[in-house]
Amino acid sequence: MTMNAPALILLFSLLQFITGTAANPADSAVMSRPGATLLFAGDAMQHQAQLDQALLEGDGKRYDYSECFRWIAPTVTEADYAVVNLEVPLGGGPVYSGYPCFSAPDSYAQALVDAGFDMMLTANNHCLDSGMKAARRTISALDSLGIDHIGTYHDSADREKKVPFIKDINGIKFGFLNYTYGTNGIPAKDGMEVSLIDRKKIAEEMKQTRDAGAEIIVVTMHWGIEYVLKENAIQRDQAQFLIDNGADMVIGSHPHVIQPMKMVRDEKRQQDVPVVYSLGNFISNMKTGDTRGGAYVRVRVERDPDGTPRVKWADYDTFFCAKPTGKGSNYTVIPSDRTDLIPKAQMDHWRIFDRSSSKVFDAENVNIPRRKKSGE
Numbered sequence: 001m002t003m004n005a006p007a008l009i010l011l012f013s014l015l016q017f018i019t020g021t022a023a024n025p026a027d028s029a030v031m032s033r034p035g036a037t038l039l040f041a042g043d044a045m046q047h048q049a050q051l052d053q054a055l056l057e058g059d060g061k062r063y064d065y066s067e068c069f070r071w072i073a074p075t076v077t078e079a080d081y082a083v084v085n086l087e088v089p090l091g092g093g094p095v096y097s098g099y100p101c102f103s104a105p106d107s108y109a110q111a112l113v114d115a116g117f118d119m120m121l122t123a124n125n126h127c128l129d130s131g132m133k134a135a136r137r138t139i140s141a142l143d144s145l146g147i148d149h150i151g152t153y154h155d156s157a158d159r160e161k162k163v164p165f166i167k168d169i170n171g172i173k174f175g176f177l178n179y180t181y182g183t184n185g186i187p188a189k190d191g192m193e194v195s196l197i198d199r200k201k202i203a204e205e206m207k208q209t210r211d212a213g214a215e216i217i218v219v220t221m222h223w224g225i226e227y228v229l230k231e232n233a234i235q236r237d238q239a240q241f242l243i244d245n246g247a248d249m250v251i252g253s254h255p256h257v258i259q260p261m262k263m264v265r266d267e268k269r270q271q272d273v274p275v276v277y278s279l280g281n282f283i284s285n286m287k288t289g290d291t292r293g294g295a296y297v298r299v300r301v302e303r304d305p306d307g308t309p310r311v312k313w314a315d316y317d318t319f320f321c322a323k324p325t326g327k328g329s330n331y332t333v334i335p336s337d338r339t340d341l342i343p344k345a346q347m348d349h350w351r352i353f354d355r356s357s358s359k360v361f362d363a364e365n366v367n368i369p370r371r372k373k374s375g376e
Contacts, residue, residue, distance in 0.1 A: 123151025175214025
């Protein structure tokens with residue numbers, strides 16, 4: 001039996017009403033309804049090997065990242081708004097560096113913009129790696145690229161001016177907040193402001209964001225334990241705190257590996273809140289199997305008949321970061337449906353990541369399924 005688009009929409013709405021959970025319809029039906037689809041990706045790292053591979057020959061130091069996001073860009077750009085964690089300062093050179101104290105050229109951020117990202121998160125443990133001057137320069141550089149960003153601020157006055165950050169996306173007002181557990185022991189100096197995980201401050205800024213007109217509040221958290229494939233009790237407790245204070249989405253980063261995604265029921269507001277504990281790496285030179293790939297999550301928001309915007313569903317998919325195969329090639333983010341692009345010598349790495357991440361998601365995810373491919 002075949003069904004037309006209106007019938008499909010009615011069916012999915014009925015399923016959602018009956019089950020109390022979000023359905024995961026085909027994209028063609030999704031895009032026929034008014035609303036907004038947000039996409040979130042994890043840690044955009046920049047290790048020394050990535051710098052070395054991007055360096056162009058010739059006079060002066062120029063870095064080219066144009067091929068890094070070629071294959072994932074269509075997925076990013078099809079979302080109404082896409083967010084990534086920029087886990088490296090833009091130090092301005094002339095010397096750039098990888099781990100442990102990162103600094104990347106502006107062309108790296110430009111490549112992320114060109115790939116379709118609309119917002120970069122800067123509150124993470126590496127944001128002060130190259131000092132206060134570089135941290136402030138990162139803010140200015142992102143401003144010059146015309147991309148939204150939150151998490152670090154020139155000073156307290158700058159933070160007060162920029163928080164709350166509210167974005168109108170397809171007629172829905174989204175408020176975005178970003179916090180990190182720390183900055184690798186490097187204290188913010190000379191008035192520099194980093195949004196740290198402080199419950200009193202978070203509750204205050206969430207209220208300010210709601211009072212300023214945000215209809216949906218998105219809180220992005222840099223938290224958890226590195227290389228651990230499951231969230232811990234602290235993350236769960238923090239997520240519940242955010243939900244209790246009105247968060248409509250909670251999106252996590254930092255562990256460099258994926259962690260579960262769950263629709264958590266907010267009984268007070270009678271709605272489901274997607275909590276994504278970690279999306280893993282977006283791009284990096286990390287070597288262990290679980291760090292070689294990551295996930296993106298899509299969250300769909302639509303208005304109820306009474307006009308209230310709510311999260312209707314969320315889904316995810318995975319990708320692999322292929323390493324260069326020689327001179328002239330570069331690190332490349334490859335979607336899970338284009339594994340034919342993964343170099344043969346790296347297929348075992350993909351299989352390790354794919355098996356491990358699938359095991360976690362299949363066992364631990366709650367009402368956040370894998371994205372359906374066309375034709376499924």
